[in-house]
Amino acid sequence: MTRxxxxxxxxxxxxxxxRGTTALAMLAIALSVALFxxxxxxxxxARAGFENTISGTDxxxxxxxxxxxxxxxxxxxxxxxxxxxxxxxxxxxxxxxAVAWAVPISLGDSHKNYRVMGTTPDxxxxxxxxxxTGLSFAAGGPFEGTYDAVVGAEVARxxxxxxxxxxxxxxxxxxxxxxxxxxxxxxxxxxxxxxGTPVDRTVHVSLDGLEAMHAEDPMSMASIRPQRRSGMLxxxxxxxxxxxxxxxxxxxxxxxxxHGEDEHDHDSHSHDAxxHGEDEHDHDGHSHDAxxHGEDEHDHDSHSHDAxxHGxxxxxxxxxxxHHDHAHLEPGFITAAFVGLKSRTTVLTVQRDVNxxxxxxxxxxxxxxxxxxxxxxxxxxxxxxxxxxAFVVFTGLLAMVTALLTSLNERRREMAVLRAVGARPGHVSxxxxxxxxxxxxxxxxxxxxxVYAGLNIAAPLIExxxxxxxxxxxxxxxxxxxxxxxxxxxxALGLIPAWRAYAHSLADxxxxxx
Amino acid sequence: xxxxxxxPETSACVxxxxxxxxxxxxxxxxxxxxxxxxxxxxxxxxxxSGSGKSTLLGLIAGVLTPSEGEIAILDQDITKLSAADRxxxxxxHLGVVFQMFNLLPFLSVLDNVLLPCRFxxxxxxxAEADGESLADTGRRLLARLxxxxxxxxxxxxxxxxxxxxxxxxxxRALIGGPSLIIADEPTSALDADAKDAFLSLLLEESEAAGAxxxxxxxxxxxxxxxxxxxxxxxxxxxxxxxxxx
Numbered sequence: 200m201t202r203x204x205x206x207x208x209x210x211x212x213x214x215x216x217x218r219g220t221t222a223l224a225m226l227a228i229a230l231s232v233a234l235f236x237x238x239x240x241x242x243x244x245a246r247a248g249f250e251n252t253i254s255g256t257d258x259x260x261x262x263x264x265x266x267x268x269x270x271x272x273x274x275x276x277x278x279x280x281x282x283x284x285x286x287x288x289x290x291x292x293x294x295x296x297a298v299a300w301a302v303p304i305s306l307g308d309s310h311k312n313y314r315v316m317g318t319t320p321d322x323x324x325x326x327x328x329x330x331x332t333g334l335s336f337a338a339g340g341p342f343e344g345t346y347d348a349v350v351g352a353e354v355a356r357x358x359x360x361x362x363x364x365x366x367x368x369x370x371x372x373x374x375x376x377x378x379x380x381x382x383x384x385x386x387x388x389x390x391x392x393x394x395g396t397p398v399d400r401t402v403h404v405s406l407d408g409l410e411a412m413h414a415e416d417p418m419s420m421a422s423i424r425p426q427r428r429s430g431m432l433x434x435x436x437x438x439x440x441x442x443x444x445x446x447x448x449x450x451x452x453x454x455x456x457x458h459g460e461d462e463h464d465h466d467s468h469s470h471d472a473x474x475h476g477e478d479e480h481d482h483d484g485h486s487h488d489a490x491x492h493g494e495d496e497h498d499h500d501s502h503s504h505d506a507x508x509h510g511x512x513x514x515x516x517x518x519x520x521x522h523h524d525h526a527h528l529e530p531g532f533i534t535a536a537f538v539g540l541k542s543r544t545t546v547l548t549v550q551r552d553v554n555x556x557x558x559x560x561x562x563x564x565x566x567x568x569x570x571x572x573x574x575x576x577x578x579x580x581x582x583x584x585x586x587x588x589a590f591v592v593f594t595g596l597l598a599m600v601t602a603l604l605t606s607l608n609e610r611r612r613e614m615a616v617l618r619a620v621g622a623r624p625g626h627v628s629x630x631x632x633x634x635x636x637x638x639x640x641x642x643x644x645x646x647x648x649x650v651y652a653g654l655n656i657a658a659p660l661i662e663x664x665x666x667x668x669x670x671x672x673x674x675x676x677x678x679x680x681x682x683x684x685x686x687x688x689x690x691a692l693g694l695i696p697a698w699r700a701y702a703h704s705l706a707d708x709x710x711x712x713x
Numbered sequence: 714x715x716x717x718x719x720x721p722e723t724s725a726c727v728x729x730x731x732x733x734x735x736x737x738x739x740x741x742x743x744x745x746x747x748x749x750x751x752x753x754x755x756x757x758x759x760x761x762s763g764s765g766k767s768t769l770l771g772l773i774a775g776v777l778t779p780s781e782g783e784i785a786i787l788d789q790d791i792t793k794l795s796a797a798d799r800x801x802x803x804x805x806h807l808g809v810v811f812q813m814f815n816l817l818p819f820l821s822v823l824d825n826v827l828l829p830c831r832f833x834x835x836x837x838x839x840a841e842a843d844g845e846s847l848a849d850t851g852r853r854l855l856a857r858l859x860x861x862x863x864x865x866x867x868x869x870x871x872x873x874x875x876x877x878x879x880x881x882x883x884x885r886a887l888i889g890g891p892s893l894i895i896a897d898e899p900t901s902a903l904d905a906d907a908k909d910a911f912l913s914l915l916l917e918e919s920e921a922a923g924a925x926x927x928x929x930x931x932x933x934x935x936x937x938x939x940x941x942x943x944x945x946x947x948x949x950x951x952x953x954x955x956x957x958x
Contacts, residue, residue, distance in 0.1 A: 205831040209820075216819030612814045618776060619811070620885070621804020621832035623797055708776035709809060709897075710767055 206626060210633035213613075217606065221638060224599040228642025231595030232685060233649040235588035239681065240650060242581055249574055252396045253537075253566045255327030257546050260284065260292055260301075260553050261535035263560030270569045273304065273535035276314040276397045280307060283532035288558050292536060295552060297545040300325050303533040305409055308368050313354050315368050315402045317409030317533075323349070323389075325539055328396045338362050339389030345408040348385035353399035355390045362387050368404065368412060406533070538563075592685060596692050599638050603631060603696035607703065614704045624704045628697035632690060635697070639689020643682055647674075725749040725785065726892050726925040727773055732782035733951075734768060743768055744951035745782075752892065755916055755926040757936045760945030766929045769945065770895055773927070774807055775799030787892055804833035808886025808924070810915075812898040815882030816870040823865055826851040826884045829891075836889025843890070854884045858914050876907040883915050887922055894919050896928045900935065912938050 214221045253259075253274050261269045262282025271277045286303075293301035302325050305317035320341040323334050339362040342349055350360055360366070365384035385404050393399055540546055546565060553563035614627050622630075651674070728749040735741040743765045750756050760766045771777035772784055775791050776799075783790050786806060791799050808829070816825045827847055830837035837847065844850035855865050858880040870878065879899055886894050896915065900908040916938055919926045928939060936942035 209817075209831070212819045212824075213817075613817055615811070616815060616817055616828075618800075619774070619803075619809035620829040621800055621807075623800040625797075626832070708771045709774055709811075710771070 203629070206629050207633050207637075210630050210637055213630070214634055214637055220602045220606065224602045224638050225642040225645060227598040228592070228595040228639060228685075228689075229645035229649060231591045232643050232646025233653075235592045236646060236650045236678070236681060237653065238584050238588045239677075240654065242584055243677070246574060246581075248395055250567075250570050251329035252570065253326070253328060255325065255331050255333075255539065256537040256566055257540040257543060258538040258550060258553065259535055259564045259566055259569070260289075260538055261562055261564075263562050266562060266564040266569045267573055269535060269562055269564050270566065270573060272306065273537075274397065274566065276306065276316075276401060280534065282560075283534055284536070284561055285532055285559055288556060288561055289533055289536050291556065291558060292538060292553060292561075295549060297540055297542070297549050298538055299541045300539045302326070302537045303406060304535055304537065305406055305532075306534045308370055308409065308412075310354075310366055310368050310402045311358060313351075313358075313400050313402050314397075315404055315409070317404050317406040319406055322403065322537070323391075326398070326537060328394050328398070332394075334394065334398065335392045337390045337392045339387070342388050342403070342405050342408075344386075344388075345405055345411055346385045347388040347405060347408065349389035349391060349403040350387055351391050351399040351401045351403075352393035354402055355387075360387055360390065362390060366402070368402070368409075593688065595642065596639065596685075596688055599635060599642070599689070600692045600695055603635060603693070604699060607631075607696055607699055610700075611703055611707060614700060615707055615709055618704050618707075619709050622704075624701045627704045628694075628701040631697040631700045632693040635693025636686060636690050639686050639693075643685045643689075647678070647682065724752055724788065726752040726754075726787060727927070728783075728785040728788075729772075730783045730785075732772065732779045732784065734772060734777065734779045735951075738780070741780075741951045743772070743779075743949055745769075745948055746950065748948055750893065750925045750927055753920070753923050753925055754941065755919065755928065755939040757939035757942040758927060758929045758945055758948075759931065759933050759936065759942065760929065761931045764945050765949055765951075766945060767897065770897055770927075770929060773893075774809065774895060775803050801833070804829065805835045806892040808888075808891040808894045810879065810882045810886050810894065810896040810899040813875065813878070813902045815885070816878055818869070818871050820870070822855070822860070822868065822870055822873070822881055823848060823851050825870060825881055826855060826888055828885055829889055833889065836891070838889075840889040851884070851888060854888060854918070855881065857918060858884050859910075860884075875902050876911060879903065879911055880914065883911070883918065887918050887924065890922055891924050894924050894926045896926065898930050899928075900930065901932070908935070 259269060259273050261273055262284045264282050268278065272280055289301065289303050292298060300321060302319060302321045303317075304322070306314060308315040308317075320343070323336075323341045327333050336349075337352065337355075339349070348366060350358075350366075354360065364387045366387060367384050385402075385408060391398060538549070540549060550563040550565060553561050617627055617630070618624075726749075728747075729745050730747055732743060732745040732748075733741055734743040758766070758769075768777065772779055773786070775784075775786075775794075775796075778792055778799075782792070784792050786802055789802065791802055794802065816822075817828065820828065827840070830840055830847060840850045841847050844853055852862070852865060856862075860877060860880060864873065864877065870881065873881065879902070882899070883894075886896075894915070899915070900911055903911055912935060916926065926939070928935070929945075933942075
């Protein structure tokens with residue numbers, strides 16, 4: 200209506216005439232809104248980045264452990280190794296008729312503090328992140344040979360790697376340079392594009408290569424495995440006697456290593472007894488004097504899994520799982536498997552099948568569900584952040600209300616004039632509410648612009664450094680809701696000065712209170 | 714403007730009957746048996762401050778309601794109307810000039826003059842019909858009241874002299890053909906020359922517009938300019954007492 204648009208134009212002109220206080224009130228709101236929105240963007244971005252870590256994988260399967268632990272270790276490469284699962288179990292899962300594909304992964308080694316993950320070339324085909332975005336190569340391609348490696352973008356950037364570069368893998372997770380198998384360098388054949396996920400910080404090698412390496416080095420795996428206990432270590436060792444840990448091995452003809460994994464009391468590290476079960480070699484230990492084992496290793500290249508001979512390393516130890524020496528490099532144990540189903544509708548069925556697998560205790564996790572649960576752990580912090588942000592905005596709006604209330608006394612004459620020309624008390628109130636809303640809108644718009652401008656400037660930098668795409672942080676429906684909420688709050692708080700003005704204009708009538 | 718109302722010249726623009734008003738129920742401040750202003754006539758009402766002038770103006774303007782009695786504006790009893798409807802009557806039919814600070818500082822001179830048109834469609838339509846456009850009518854009114862184009866266009870209202878401000882206020886009161894101009898001590902801030910000049914302009918333009926004028930002042934020297942002069946203290950039969958506020 201003309202009347203309301205007329206009031207709005209009056210409100211605008213009134214605000215412009217008091218541009219000093221108006222600008223300050225807007226600034227207070229703009230900054231508070233920018234802070235709130237910025238925090239929300241970061242919060243949402245963090246959550247999205249987190250939830251985008253894995254996609255397209257219907258189940259993550261590993262040895263029996265908690266879903267959280269399995270996800271943290273298998274997907275985020277954080278924390279303690281989870282229990283390993285045997286290759287037979289993996290095969291059983293893979294052969295489940297509902298399963299379309301299954302990619303084994305084996306963790307436990309490192310390269311210059313980056314985790315090394317053994318897997319198959321299928322990994323590059325099936326591992327998706329961020330809503331079905333596949334992995335792609337910045338250079339090179341998937342590995343083909345046993346000692347091929349593919350590094351994540353962050354690894355390549357931080358270490359300055361290019362394809363063709365030879366790298367050595369350390370046993371265990373704490374890298375000690377001297378522990379590396381220098382004799383068995385892996386060759387980088389591919390560099391992945393940035394994904395913003397833990398993939399960026401991972402060195403991918405073929406499962407075969409990992410097995411071969413461990414075979415040569417009796418200790419190595421051991422080291423790793425200790426913790427995983429039964430699982431992995433065991434696995435590898437048996438067949439491949441991966442205990443390369445040169446540690447102590449000086450002596451050990453690998454034979455010596457009769458490490459029951461059990462022994463893996465890493466603590467022991469007293470490698471004095473070089474006879475230790477590899478286990479002991481807790482990574483720390485790896486005093487790879489070892490490298491003498493060279494011999495063994497070399498064989499591997501040939502893939503003659505001599506290893507098996509190493510059978511010696513009695514895997515007996517393996518808590519029970521004595522695996523069998525499978526054909527060559529087939530690992531005895533893997534850390535986990537990523538599984539894709541032919542139909543998502545069967546996911547619960549397959550999950551149950553895996554969880555009740557009779558061969559060994561396994562855990563199957565639906566990544567989306569597990570990620571939500573994991574993120575749920577942060578929900579309190581999220582709520583706290585949002586709440587603090589909302590209070591900051593409220594404070595900004597209160598500054599505006601204060602400014603309007605303060606202006607009221609000196610504006611009583613204006614109110615009387617407006618009343619005299621026919622304004623109702625309601626019009627006077629509407630004028631003040633209009634001013635409050637205008638300030639809130641202008642402040643919120645300014646705050647949003649600050650955040651968007653900041654994101655636009657920062658996004659390329661952040662994306663280049665972390666791979667986290669901020670593009671989806673642009674204006675969203677949620678932003679619109681925040682905006683509407685701020686304006687609504689401005690309106691509601693504007694009712695305070697409006698009510699005062701209403702009361703004034705009723706009491707004053709046409710009298711000019713000077 | 715002439716009367717838009719069909720009431721004949723002789724009919725009352727304002728008629729008060731048996732008005733009782735008090736801020737508290739036990740004390741009557743105003744008690745007026747009969748008071749009327751004929752359409753198009755100018756009335757000078759003398760009263761010292763505290764005599765209830767502001768209260769009387771508030772009653773006529775519809776921002777106050779009497780405890781008893783009838784107040785007819787153009788023969789419509791506004792005491793029976795809702796507050797919103799009284800506000801509409803005021804917007805449509807009344808122009809008000811205060812002693813000072815009549816103008817909204819954040820509006821231009823012209824926008825101040827056109828302000829009543831924001832609250833009354835009737836005033837806006839009448840003003841539009843009076844000239845080529847609303848703004849044209851406003852400018853012509855200002856010009857007749859002695860404000861030149863330069864004053865109107867280029868000066869902020871707070872840069873105008875008090876005399877100019879009062880003339881802008883008069884133009885605002887007159888725009889859109891109101892039936893009654895209420896002027897509350899509009900000349901008290903003016904010097905003697907400006908006072909006479911203002912009064913003459915106000916009365917001329919009111920007459921030209923066909924609007925009645927109710928002029929309230931404590932300055933009896935101005936009474937000669939008006940058709941009728943009376944004293945509020947004679948009109949008010951309530952016992953004399955302190956200020957209205």
